[in-house]
Amino acid sequence: MSKRAADATEEQVSALKAGGRPFVDTPPDEMGDFEDEFEDEYESEDEIIEAGVDGRPDAEREAEEQRDAMDVDKQTFIPGRTKLAPGETLTPDPSTYEMLHTLSTPWPCLSFDIVKDNLGDNRKTYPAAVYAVAGTQADIERPKENELMVIKLSGLSRMERENESDSDGDSDDEAAEPILESKSIPLTSTTNRIRSHQTPSPSGDYSKPPQTLTATMLENSQILIHDVTPHLATFDNPGTILAPSASKPLSTLRMHKSEGYALDWSPLQPLGKLLTGDNDGLIYVTTRTEGGGWVTDNRPFTAHSSSIEELQWSPNERNVFASASSDGTVKVWDVRSKSRKPAVDVKISNTDVNVMTWSHQTFHLLATGADDGKWAVWDLRHWKPDANNASAQLKPKAVASFDFHKEPITSIEWHPSDDSVVAVASADNTLTLWDLAVELDDEEGRDASLADVPPQLLFVHYMESVKELHWQAQMAGTIMATGSGGFGVFKTISV
Structure with missing residues (x-):
């Protein structure tokens, strides 16, 4: 049998925001196959229920079976608290999703990034399309099978609703079959982290489409910078043949002597400015020149006592960035500083600070996720150095802190247009959405x-x-995520 979440009606969504029970959902067990490295179609198979010996119609039997399943166990599944009995599995509740698609790849991807496209902003129509880049984690004995994948997902349809008729919306478009297209750039090592950046053409011709660059941090400690613009163009221009040189990196950075997982492009430096951090606690800044070359400042930032886990450029100050480390601290830096010391040094956890996200809506808010499963929101306005001891390590109080997850936080990101909503991923196999604007009435039971x-x-x-x-x-409201089983793209009705 399966343990299912309660259906989510509009009334229940409202109740949830008022402190009601959360919706708990899982992707289907069967995932789309990725058989061809260049293009593949995938679709979920509809369950077929035949009429039984009693001769009742399929729809009637199916409805009764669903009611019986709900009656078997109405307990809410809570990660880390609820234990599944032998034979029980988690299944998705379609009524809580507006869109839900899954797909598998030849090898798992530890990291990916979504690429901004030219299809317009604030899109709400279906079928939808998503462009992305990802790096694989091939078997340790088959490192040459690693690749940088340039991906287009199209035909992403909205979830079908039982009470919707053909006249509701454009049913033909919404029923389109999902399509996965992919272009491959060979790599010789596992990708620890990959990030994309769009910049005007080096020639300065702003009438041309933006150039899309990727920085790929490999397990062998190298950082490869590629121009994937031609690969993206092939998706919209069928038949285009890529030149052999298209897969060659623009630059290979070799300043790190150990592998790392921290990587970020500056959103305020159009040509391209890159932060990279390694397991030795070293942080380097690499800048693209007007001529298209890449120059790395050979003076690393070195104040952390352990590995650099996350780097984030400030969204509104072009010379400022923050670093998170397994030494339990977050530090804020100014690249213009001659002392190479952090402007602010904050101890926020007794465990590794794995991930961090800087709000692009409210610039003084920073969210972090740690190895003990806790995640928190910080107000940078409270991170002011002691006037009498500027080098003192601060221990401020978080604006909000949550210990709901019981396993390490593996990813965290602010909603791009709502500074009260945060998405959090954990090693407990869940991805959670949070609304910081919700408050529980003291009198509410x-x-x-x-x-x-x-x-x-x-x-x-x-x-x-x-x-x-x-x-x-x-x-x-659309989220894409990667895990050991492949990728998931979904949109809930609650966000």
Whole structure:
């Protein structure tokens, strides 16, 4: 049998924001195959229910079976608290999703990034399309099978609703079959982290489409910079043949002597400015020149005592960045500093600070996720050095802190247009959505079984070994994530 979440009606969504029970959902067990490295179609198979010996219509039997399944166990599944009995599995509740698609790849991807496209912003129509780049983690004995994947997902349809008729919306478009297209750039090592950046053409011709660059941080400690613009163009121009040189990196950076996982492009440097951090605690800044070359400052930032886990450029100050480390600290730096010391040094955890996200809506807010499963929101305005001891390590109080997850936080990201919503991924195989604007009325009663579930928790999506998530900023509320089983793209009705 399966343990299912309660159906989510509009009334229940409202109740949830008022402190009600969260929706808990999982992707289907069967995932789309990725058989051809260049292009493949995938679709989920509809369950076929035949009429039984009683001769009742299929729809009637199916409805009764669903009611029986709900009657078997109405317990809410809570990650880290609820234990599945032998034979029980988690299944998705389609009524809580507006869109849900999954796909598998030849090898798992530890990291990916969504690429901004020219299809327009604030898209709400279906079928939808998503462009992305990803790096694989091939078997240790088959490193030459690693690749940088340039991906286009199209034909992403909205979930079908039983009460919708053919006259509701454009049913033909919404029923389109999902299509996966991919272009491959060979790599010789596992990708630890990959990020994309769009910049005007080096020639300065702003009438041309933006150039899309990727920085790929490999397990062998090298950082490869590629121009994937031609690969993206092939998706919209069928028959285009890529030149052999298209897969060659523009530059290979070799300043790191150990592998790393921290990588970020500056959003305020159009040509391209890159932060990279390694397991030795060293942070380097690499800048693209007007001539198209790449220059790395050979003076690393070195104040961390352990590995650099995350780097984030400030969204509004071009010379400022933050670093998170397994030494439990977050430091804020100014690249113009001659001392190479952090402007602010904050101890925020007794465990590794794995991930970090800087709000692009409210610039003084920073969210972090740690190895003990806790994640928190910080107000940088409170991170002011002691006037009498500028080098003192600060220990400020978080604006908000949550210990709902019981396993390490593996990814965290602010909603691109709503500074109260945060998406969090954890090693407990869940991706959770949170609304920090929700407050629980002191007089409001709560189900005793949900006493340790924060009212700010909006949604729980199950995904095996989820590693990284990103919002698709051009499609409000849409999230793409990667895990050991492949990729998932979904949009809930609660965000």
